[in-house]
Amino acid sequence: MDVKQVKxxxxxxxxxxxxxxAAADLGLWASEEKIFTRVFTPQDSLLELGCGxxxxxxxxxxxxxxxVLATDYSRSMVTQARELAKRLEYAMHCRVCDATQLEFEDNLFDGAIFGFNGLMQIPQLAQREQALREILRVIRPGAWFVFTSHDRERSAHRDFWEAESLRWQYGTEKAELDDFGDRTEATDHGAHFMHVPTVAEMQALxxxxxxxxxxxxxxxxxGQESAQVEAFSDDCRFWVVQKPLRAAT
Incomplete structure (x- = not known):
């Protein structure tokens, strides 16, 4: 999948x-608030990727x-975030930023967030891995990174994934897909891309x-989310991961 199409x-x-x-009506999900307030303190400097x-x-x-520094590679999204913050009179910092090429020094942030399955909307495994390496680089040792993904093994669309497995086995998958687990859906606004990993796949990466x-x-x-949140987003898996205090040898 071409990243330009996704963007x-x-x-x-x-x-x-x-x-x-969603920003105006939903705010934080109950699950997000529960996790973020447990692993981050209000004093922490946090990098949010894919802020929408x-x-x-x-x-x-x-x-x-x-x-919190809110970033997104979509300039239109960042402009909208700035406008909402200005309307609310919040001194919130936003900037355009590509998660695969972070323009920050090493060990700068106390934590990072990539919400609403944003990491999984980066096409190509190599690019998702590069984003993870960049996030690891810019957060300090011992810092937390929280993100979400769907879970292919917990998917409500098991029939689709069984059929997709056969398509990949026989080489009849969609030409624009790079990795098994990729999915595209045609919308009025263009192709919506999502990679749906398994737990084992994500753990290995x-x-x-x-x-x-x-x-x-x-x-x-x-816990229970509101009906509005459940209508906005399917169930997803939260990942809470840490940058080791010492680099592996």
Whole structure:
């Protein structure tokens, strides 16, 4: 899948409006608040990747987190996040930033967040791995990184994945897909891309990059979300991982 196509989807007016509505109406999910407030303190300097229209950063600001840098590779999303923050009179910092090429020095942040399955919307395994390496690089030793993904083995679309497995086995998968687990869906705003990993696949990638997995739990196991949140997003898996205090030898 071409990254330019994925970016064009998130730059489209309809998708930006959809994320802006979620930022205004939903705020933090109950599960996000539970995890973020457990692993991060309000004094921590946090890097948020894939901030969209600012839903998570705005929610954290309302909880007293004042040192969050909200970033996204979509300039349209960042512009919308800035406008929402200005309207609310929140002194929230936002900037355009590519997760695979972070323009920050090593060990700078006290933690990082990549919410709403954003990491999984980076096409190509090598690029997702590069994003993880960049995140590892810019957070300090001992810092936490929290992100979400779908879970292919817990998917409600098991029939699809069984059929997809056969398509890959016989070489009849969609030409634009790079890795098994990739999925594209045609929308009015362009192709929506998502990689759906298994737990074992994600664990192996995190170990390869150098993260320690502290916790991996489904959102539905953390408590009940509102009907609005469940309508906005399917169940997903939270990953809480840590940069080791010492580099592996």
């Amino acid at each position: 064009a989807y998130f730059d489209s007016e309809g998708v930006v409006d959809y994320y802006a509505q 229209a600012g839903r998570i950063a705005l929610g954290l600001y309302e909880l007293g987190y004042r040192n 995190l170990a390869k990059v150098g993260f320690h997995v502290e916790a991996s739990v489904m959102r539905s196991e953390l």
